[in-house]
Amino acid sequence: MHPTEEIGFPTRVIGLISGTSVDGIDAALVEISGKELDLKIELLAGETYPYPVQLRERILELCAGVAISMAELAEIDDAIAFAFAQAAQNIQNGHQAANLIGSHGQTVYHRPVGKSGMGNGEWGIGKKNTPYSPLGYSLQLGRGALIAHLTGITTVSNFRAADIAIGGHGAPLVPRVDAYLLSHPQEGRCIQNIGGIGNVAYIPPRHGDWLSKIRAWDTGPGNSLLDLAVQHLSAGAKTYDENGSWAASGTPCYPLVDQWLRQDYFHLPPPKSTGRELFGVTYLEQCLKDAQVYQLNSADILATLTELTAASITHSYQTFLPEMPQGVLLCGGGSRNLYLKQRLQLLLASIPVLTTDEVGLSADFKEAIAFGVLAYWRHLGIPGNLPTATGAPGEVLLGEIHQG
Numbered sequence: 300m301h302p303t304e305e306i307g308f309p310t311r312v313i314g315l316i317s318g319t320s321v322d323g324i325d326a327a328l329v330e331i332s333g334k335e336l337d338l339k340i341e342l343l344a345g346e347t348y349p350y351p352v353q354l355r356e357r358i359l360e361l362c363a364g365v366a367i368s369m370a371e372l373a374e375i376d377d378a379i380a381f382a383f384a385q386a387a388q389n390i391q392n393g394h395q396a397a398n399l400i401g402s403h404g405q406t407v408y409h410r411p412v413g414k415s416g417m418g419n420g421e422w423g424i425g426k427k428n429t430p431y432s433p434l435g436y437s438l439q440l441g442r443g444a445l446i447a448h449l450t451g452i453t454t455v456s457n458f459r460a461a462d463i464a465i466g467g468h469g470a471p472l473v474p475r476v477d478a479y480l481l482s483h484p485q486e487g488r489c490i491q492n493i494g495g496i497g498n499v500a501y502i503p504p505r506h507g508d509w510l511s512k513i514r515a516w517d518t519g520p521g522n523s524l525l526d527l528a529v530q531h532l533s534a535g536a537k538t539y540d541e542n543g544s545w546a547a548s549g550t551p552c553y554p555l556v557d558q559w560l561r562q563d564y565f566h567l568p569p570p571k572s573t574g575r576e577l578f579g580v581t582y583l584e585q586c587l588k589d590a591q592v593y594q595l596n597s598a599d600i601l602a603t604l605t606e607l608t609a610a611s612i613t614h615s616y617q618t619f620l621p622e623m624p625q626g627v628l629l630c631g632g633g634s635r636n637l638y639l640k641q642r643l644q645l646l647l648a649s650i651p652v653l654t655t656d657e658v659g660l661s662a663d664f665k666e667a668i669a670f671g672v673l674a675y676w677r678h679l680g681i682p683g684n685l686p687t688a689t690g691a692p693g694e695v696l697l698g699e700i701h702q703g
């Protein structure tokens with residue numbers, strides 16, 4: 300049977316993701332129709348389901364590189380799959396049942412392509428064109444087979460592996476979905492996600508060979524350093540800077556922002572990807588040491604870290620885009636940080652900074668929606684990666700299908 304007949308067409312899909320902020324599982328129930336240029340989605344329900352506190356803490360430790368046994372890894376993998384399956388069940392309450400799930404899972408480790416950790420060519424890594432050339436590696440927990448079993452719904456998971464296997468970064472993957480849902484006939488747009496990590500998709504006006512002109516990459520820290528700093532500076536009382544109001548009460552230290560912007564990652568040309576492995580605990584520790592030199596108070600530290608996020612985004616547009624966009628559309632939790640949004644608008648001067656909500660696509664649930672669309676494309680046999688975004692040499696089908 301053709302896959303579209305199996306799941307019905309148009310179809311009701313659940314997209315699930317927990318991102319690098321590890322704040323909880325974003326679930327989106329969407330009705331999807333069309334394929335690419337005629338792709339349409341309707342968000343029927345969107346919800347964030349927080350992780351149980353202990354599970355979140357364990358995941359954050361894993362992300363920070365704390366060593367654990369394989370047995371414990373298996374337990375965490377299952378706990379995440381159970382939580383994702385529960386989220387899929389809950390999001391359907393009051394709605395007709397879904398017939399497909401796209402589950403990104405929880406990233407706990409991301410090694411960008413060309414960044415082998417083994418060194419010395421051990422295992423043959425580092426020798427180009429051998430089976431062990433320095434491919435990327437990206438590990439998402441919450442196995443799809445278990446989600447399919449628990450929900451009884453066919454589940455697509457492990458989306459990044461196929462792109463990585465052919466030499467891509469396996470990230471960012473959302474830009475291909477952005478292209479079809481957010482492109483504009485006359486306007487070049489940047490779709491800027493500000494999650495734990497920031498990523499941008501530059502989408503030129505939708506005519507000619509616009510698809511091949513799309514550029515996308517991870518811009519660097521979104522909220523990851525800010526969240527860690529807030530936790531540290533509030534002695535655990537807060538997990539993030541609501542609306543950016545704490546940072547707004549301070550003053551950015553511009554010499555420090557300039558110093559931080561000299562970091563290699565910001566100068567690496569795209570395609571490129573990153574994660575909490577770089578912009579995580581160790582990175583923040585260095586930032587806090589640097590801040591001592593300038594005797595910054597807590598508010599000033601947060602203002603300076605917020606400025607780093609804003610400046611790294613705009614600096615990367617100015618450095619790597621073929622032309623500046625006519626508009627910027629924000630999404631992800633950072634789009635709710637009013638101070639950060641204000642700083643971005645100031646740095647981008649006359650380029651309007653809006654959120655994707657303002658053009659009809661949920662800024663909170665866009666990533667979850669995108670993994671629903673990627674699962675749908677997998678079922679239809681449509682590739683999900685954009686080689687200009689991930690650096691892969693070609694398009695591939697993304698994700699493994701587990702029958703429900």
Ligand SMILES: Nc1ncnc2c1ncn2[C@@H]1O[C@H](COP(=O)(O)OP(=O)(O)OP(=O)(O)O)[C@@H](O)[C@H]1O
Nearest residue numbers: 318319320494495496522541542631632633635636
């Ligand atoms: N009202 C708000 N004010 C300020 N910051 C906010 C607000 N709401 C959310 N955030 C920030 O957004 C973060 C969560 O963003 P989001 O859920 O988009 O990240 P993610 O999806 O986990 O990350 P990624 O996109 O890197 O995978 C929170 O940790 C917090 O820092």
Ligand SMILES: CC(=O)N[C@H]1[C@@H]2OC[C@@H](O2)[C@@H](O)[C@@H]1O[C@H](C)C(=O)O
Nearest residue numbers: 319406409470471472473496498666
């Ligand atoms: C390995 C991984 O999970 N990367 C995430 C992360 O969060 C933002 C940025 O880094 C992005 O490249 C990617 O997520 C989105 C969903 C993507 O693939 O488009």
